[in-house]
Amino acid sequence: MTPDDIEKVQSSFNELKPILRSMGGLFYANLFTIAPHVRPLFKANVDEQGRKLMETLGTVVSLLRHPEKMGPAIISLGERHATYTVREEYFEPVGQALIATLRQTLDEKFTPEVELAWVNVYTAASQLMQLGLSQGRQRLANQQRGQLVEIQAPQAAPAIREVWWKRLLRLLRLQHLTRADR
């Protein structure tokens, strides 16, 4: 995630602000088409959930220039996702649904450069979420064992980051090919 990515994501997000509420529904429609198996995880009303998700996206985007605040907020969100029984492999379809929603909403303003900037930001956020997720799982397991153990601050996991980055790039290259082929 570079300063240029941050600039692109923040300015495209400003375009979305007036229609954020409607994007939540579109995002879930895309997600449940791409990954119907994650539907049972969502217990709350998806409109309400969509609103929260888009608000959080707004918070993440506004904090991109303040990683010292953004990091802990996303890690603790990731920790909560352990109680929602989220798995690491679900981040890929969620990323695809987000990118598809942005493409449908921003239309021609969603250039390949803007797309790549969003992928970079989503990848960075997913890495932090997954660190939180594994902490959250450890915390739940400790609670189940009746222990109250404070978990150490997470260490960056470059290997995981690399795998994610490659997977998403591969995915986007395929998407570009499909678009060009049409």
Ligand code: HEM
């Ligand atoms: C960067 C990625 C993500 C962000 C920013 C995000 C954001 C959020 C937010 C703000 C909430 C509201 C509850 C809370 O604050 O604890 C939430 C809940 C939830 N998220 Fe995520 N999420 C992400 C990734 C995922 C993934 C990969 C999944 C897997 C399918 C997922 C599944 C859920 C579920 C099941 C809930 C609870 C919904 C319910 O109780 O009905 N999230 N998420």
